[in-house]
Amino acid sequence: MALFKRRHKLNILFVAPEAVPFVKAGGLGEVMLALPRELVRLGHDARVMIPRYGGIDVEKFPTEMEVEGLAVPTGSDGSNAQEPQELICNVRKFVAESGLGSPVTTYFLENLEYYEKRSNIYGYSDDAIRWALLSRGTLEFIKKSDWVPDVIVASDWQTGFLANYLRTTYKDDEVLSRIATVFIIHNLSYQGMFDHRFVTEMDYDDGQSTLPSFFDPRLLKVNGMRRGIIHADAVSTVSPTYAREIMTPEYGELLDDLLRERRSRVYGIMNGIDYDNYNPELDEYLSETYDVTSLNLRKANKAELQARFGLNDDANAFLIAIASRLSGQKGFDLLFSITDRLFKELNIQLAVLGAGEGHYMGFFQELEKKYPGRVGTHLSFDVVLPHLIHGGADAILIPSRFEPAGLLQLEAMRYGAIPIARKTGGLADTVQDCDVQKKIGTGFVFTDFDPQSMMIAITRAYENFKNTGVWRMIQKNAMAQDFSWSKAADEYARLFVQAVGFRRRDIDSE
Numbered sequence: 001m002a003l004f005k006r007r008h009k010l011n012i013l014f015v016a017p018e019a020v021p022f023v024k025a026g027g028l029g030e031v032m033l034a035l036p037r038e039l040v041r042l043g044h045d046a047r048v049m050i051p052r053y054g055g056i057d058v059e060k061f062p063t064e065m066e067v068e069g070l071a072v073p074t075g076s077d078g079s080n081a082q083e084p085q086e087l088i089c090n091v092r093k094f095v096a097e098s099g100l101g102s103p104v105t106t107y108f109l110e111n112l113e114y115y116e117k118r119s120n121i122y123g124y125s126d127d128a129i130r131w132a133l134l135s136r137g138t139l140e141f142i143k144k145s146d147w148v149p150d151v152i153v154a155s156d157w158q159t160g161f162l163a164n165y166l167r168t169t170y171k172d173d174e175v176l177s178r179i180a181t182v183f184i185i186h187n188l189s190y191q192g193m194f195d196h197r198f199v200t201e202m203d204y205d206d207g208q209s210t211l212p213s214f215f216d217p218r219l220l221k222v223n224g225m226r227r228g229i230i231h232a233d234a235v236s237t238v239s240p241t242y243a244r245e246i247m248t249p250e251y252g253e254l255l256d257d258l259l260r261e262r263r264s265r266v267y268g269i270m271n272g273i274d275y276d277n278y279n280p281e282l283d284e285y286l287s288e289t290y291d292v293t294s295l296n297l298r299k300a301n302k303a304e305l306q307a308r309f310g311l312n313d314d315a316n317a318f319l320i321a322i323a324s325r326l327s328g329q330k331g332f333d334l335l336f337s338i339t340d341r342l343f344k345e346l347n348i349q350l351a352v353l354g355a356g357e358g359h360y361m362g363f364f365q366e367l368e369k370k371y372p373g374r375v376g377t378h379l380s381f382d383v384v385l386p387h388l389i390h391g392g393a394d395a396i397l398i399p400s401r402f403e404p405a406g407l408l409q410l411e412a413m414r415y416g417a418i419p420i421a422r423k424t425g426g427l428a429d430t431v432q433d434c435d436v437q438k439k440i441g442t443g444f445v446f447t448d449f450d451p452q453s454m455m456i457a458i459t460r461a462y463e464n465f466k467n468t469g470v471w472r473m474i475q476k477n478a479m480a481q482d483f484s485w486s487k488a489a490d491e492y493a494r495l496f497v498q499a500v501g502f503r504r505r506d507i508d509s510e
Contacts, residue, residue: 010496012039012046013149015138017131017158018121019050021103022061022094025121027271027407028155028186034274036104038489047147049138051115051130052092052108063092063108067144072137075213083215087111087133091141109137127158128193128219132211135162139170148175151496155184157191160228164211167231180503182496183232187404188246188253189329191225196254207258229258233506234499236267236492238405239426243268251402265502267495270429271405272485273414278390280415285387292479295416295472301392308388309351309376317374318465319349320458321393321417323386323408326356326364326379331399331422334451336363342455343371346462351393352377353385390415394471395444395461399454403427409443413478418471419443420457430483434460436470442478 018025019032036046052063068090076083090110096102110116114130124130135154139162142148154162163181170176194203199221207226212218229235237243243266245251247259259266281291288300299315306313324330342348352364352375361379368375378385389396396412398421405426409419413430421427423445434441444464446457464470 010044010151010493010500011147011149012036012044012151012153012496013138013142014046014048014153014155015134015159015162016048016050016155017134019048019103019106022050022056022106022108023053023121027405030274030407031155031186031271033103034272034485035489035492037102038272038485039493040104041486042489042493044493045147047105047107047149048103049107049109049134049141051134052110053118053121054116055119056108061094063094065090066093066107067091067141070137070140070144072133072140074215075211076215077213080215083213087114087137087214089133089137091137107141109134109141111137128222129214131158131224132161132214132219135159136165136169138162139165139176142176142179143173149179150500151180151182153182153184153496154228154232156186157224157228160224160226160231161211161222162228163231164207164227168210178503178507180234180496180499181232182234182236182499183228185225185229185235185237185246185404188225188237188251188255189402191253191255192223193220196223196225226255226258229255229262232265233502234265234267234495235259235262236269236495238269238271239429240268240270241428242402242404242425245402245425269488269491269495270426270483271407271410272483272488273407273410275414275484278387278411278414280391283387283391285384286391287388288391290391292416292476295475298391298416301388302394303392305351305388305392306349306376308385309378310373311349311351311376312373314347314349317347317349318462319351319392319394320397320420321351321353321389321395322397323353323389324398326354326360328357329401329403330356331401331449332360332363334399334449334454336451338451338455339367342458343374346459348374348458348462350375351389352379353382353389355380386411390417393417394465395420397458398422398427399446399449400424400427401449406430410481410483413442413481414483416475416479418461418474418478420454420461421445422449422454423447430481432477434464434474436464436473439473440477441474442481443474 018029020029039046070089071086092108094106203221205223207230287304288297290297395418403425419431421431431443433445444457444461446453
């Protein structure tokens with residue numbers, strides 16, 4: 001802590017494929033808005049760097065030229081005229097007006113072929129080149145910039161390249177070699193442009209070999225996640241429990257041995273949510289706004305939610321909602337064998353919002369036909385409905401196989417929708433199992449990934465829902481939790497200071 005007091009301000013650069021409000025595909029984009037903004041509020045100079053995709057609204061987000069004609073080495077030896085030794089980029093800068101919800105200063109790496117001609121963020125056959133270009137382009141930009149970060153924060157396999165370049169290709173650069181790196185793992189199961197569980201001995205990437213050139217087919221086989229873990233000064237995950245889980249074979253995705261080797265530099269910090277954006281007192285998407293003292297007003301939102309999903313208008317029905325990507329990770333297999341029994345025995349309703357794998361979508365569609373008025377689905381992305389679900393559902397079902405952090409349970413508790421969740425990852429860190437006698441708890445938790453265990457948790461929630469006084473107590477407990485980004489940002493600031501210390505000690509020992 002002495003170092004933190006002595007140096008109260010850090011220059012911090014976040015490098016990522018996406019950042020709200022410019023472009024978003026998932027939760028990473030939200031983090032790239034909220035966390036840097038909170039760090040600025042703490043007195044640090046936090047900035048973000050992303051590619052400038054063709055889909056970014058240049059009129060809404062006007063920029064100024066920061067560096068024109070930035071030559072980014074590709075690693076090619078020049079023997080093939082079709083493989084240039086440099087790619088020419090520009091760096092543009094966006095400076096937002098200060099105010100509620102504004103992003104921090106953001107840099108955009110421009111390249112016509114790899115970014116500006118692409119409207120989407122992910123999903124191209126040359127994605128490995130695009131992320132290698134972002135990583136190396138960022139470092140070349142810093143060499144020419146008057147603003148130099150103390151810490152670069154890279155996230156997931158796409159920017160694991162950056163930590164690798166920094167500690168190998170640029171290890172002798174007087175400026176870059178002194179910059180600390182923190183590698184944040186949001187989901188260990190995605191490690192590159194391949195399925196890491198099925199890699200031949202010939203294609204295996206040990207993480208230590210020299211990074212191939214942008215145009216070498218071997219770049220497609222590089223494990224960016226492994227390289228980020230190996231080369232970063234510190235590694236963090238998005239919840240404390242997930243940090244422990246990934247050091248085990250069950251959750252480690254074949255990297256548990258490496259993570260145990262780096263145990264002394266692996267941390268877990270719980271993600272937060274934007275309390276300005278998720279606020280039941282001000283949410284314009286709700287039929288009725290409310291706070292912890294006026295929870296009875298939620299009944300108007302429940303009625304609206306039932307109407308939107310074609311459910312019976314029944315205030316006494318226990319309305320469980322699912323708002324999720326429909327994939328194997330999320331654990332909805334557990335419903336397959338128990339739904340008929342649940343609907344036969346309990347007065348429940350189910351509202352399902354989400355899209356994903358076909359067999360899950362088919363299951364919920366068939367369930368809707370089988371139980372009209374009791375099951376409703378909206379199997380596509382929607383901006384408004386998540387807010388109405390939080391504000392109107394009685395409970396949120398989150399039976400994940402694994403969950404690095406999870407935002408749904410945090411958003412739901414903010415609105416008084418009670419999680420029924422499996423005890424794993426960030427869910428274990430944020431949802432406290434209900435104990436009515438002790439008047440504690442924010443949800444209903446089950447441990448085993450097992451249909452019967454989940455059914456018991458759902459039944460417990462149902463029985464407590466029937467007692468209005470008890471249910472109000474649980475809702476108030478949930479709404480009293482603080483999962484705002486301010487707490488997480490303070491923990492990250494401390495981690496960044498430690499990373500700077502690690503970098504200095506490593507330089508001294510070289």
